[in-house]
Amino acid sequence: MTDVLIVGAGPTGLTLACDLARRGIAVRIVDRSPEHPRTSRSKGPNPRSLEVLEDLGVIGAVLGSSAAPPVMRKYRDGEPVADTDPYAGSSPAPDAPYDRGRLIAQWRLEEILRDRLAEHGAAVETGTEVVGLTDDGTSVAVAFADGSRTEARYVVGCDGAHSRVRKLLGVPFDGETDEEQVMVCGDVEINPGGLDRDVWHQWFDTDGAVMLCPIPGTRSGWWFQSGPERDVGGRPLAPTEEGFRRLFARHTRLPAAHLTGAALLSTYRVNVRMADRYRVGRVLLAGDAAHVHAIAGGLGMNTGIQDSFNLGWKLAQVVRGRAGSELLDTYEEERLPVAAWTLDITSERLRATLEAITKPGGGLDSAVTPSMSGLDRGYRWSSLARPGGGDGLRSGDRAPDAPCHDAVTGEPTRLFQIFAGPHITVLGFGAGTGPALRAAASAHGDAVRTCLVHGPGDPAAGTADAGPHALHDRQGLARAAYGVRGDGVVVVRPDNHVGLIAEADDERSVREYLAALDGAREPDRVEWAGMVDGTRKG
Structure with missing residues (x-):
């Protein structure tokens, strides 16, 4: 029995397969098409999806096979009337390395993701059509069109707007x-x-x-x-x-x-339609199988990629027994409101674009707004977003990047390089967070990567005592991005969203939050900033 069966091998399904496979989850991905399609319809990833693809380890191939969006030239009666660059004046920022999306044929992006999946030992099974699903509460029996059957602990339908999985579940796809x-x-x-x-x-x-x-x-x-x-x-x-x-x-x-x-x-x-739920027992929906909307702004493929990045780590934690199945409920809790927003904003931008093109000089640039980057989509309402936060940044928000230097070698690096990979990240701003970082690492092992962030004037920066993951925030950009005053701890979820921002001495909040993501674990005789082996000192 496989851990997760993914139905549909477009960008949504492939992103999920890559994320699960790198976490050691036994994944099987099938597609009804007899061969890999050569469709070029989607024009490419937006800035937030580029961050996801960087985390998956394919950003070099994506950038090498893509191009920046070109200037838009508008014509009337056959004559050019205006050239417009919607991104004129924008540039990468310390907290956001991608200020615009990239143009790439969808078939090429899928090829890159299939190659990455192959590196993890998995491959797409083409010509494999799902015709039946039976969930008995412990696994899902899956029937294929050729008469064969299989079992999976979970099934995810990434099979597009006409999703067979969604129809088999009887989930309404309301809209117009x-x-x-x-x-x-x-x-x-x-x-x-x-x-x-x-x-x-x-x-x-x-x-x-x-x-x-x-x-x-x-x-x-x-x-x-x-x-x-x-x-x-x-x-x-x-x-x-x-x-x-x-x-x-x-x-x-x-x-x-x-x-x-x-x-x-x-x-x-x-088509403007959305499923009313994303999970039925052990079967889930993602991408166009869960929502479709107007093409203005190019958010279709991007919303699917980001669905998968939200779901992958949660599914892995449940499969490995490190979290209860209720963690999967947060997938719908977080992503369904994003889909609803996407339906609204793309419909509004389509109306604006149709109005703009009636006038000379109007064009598709009317669909381009800062929100189309995906960088401002967070989950502040989520049950996984703990109260508290710094100046501006809050739990549930996208975790920003920042340029730093390795505290030992002095080599330049970035927070995104610390985040990259299948782990939870615990950032400690200031030396006072050391005990909490050591306790987190001891209790959760490889599931957590801890990193001490030294400030510009910190004398410990650059010494061998800094530890295996320690950064020197020479310009103070990391601390500014997270709005942390004094010594503080930030827990970054595996999908690179902020889960918790806490004071350095708030050991209970850090311990309990990590337990929610990775199970309750006892540290191996390492202090939780005031506790030893779970017993308060003194």
């Missing part, structure tokens, strides 16, 4: 489909001399629109989006290569022959 807002999409080849590949071209005319964005890693490949051709009754026609050529020629005023090929043709209708 706008039959008026229709778009045709595909990957096209365009004569290399026909268009400048350094810009995202957007033609908006009174009788329709065509948008062409260069696909990174190709010489002449483009993402094609357009309003559909319609019949005499006004009904949208199915997309065809010849239809794409006609739309291309009509709006770009370039010869139709410049568009030399089209593939992966599809019709997109605005």
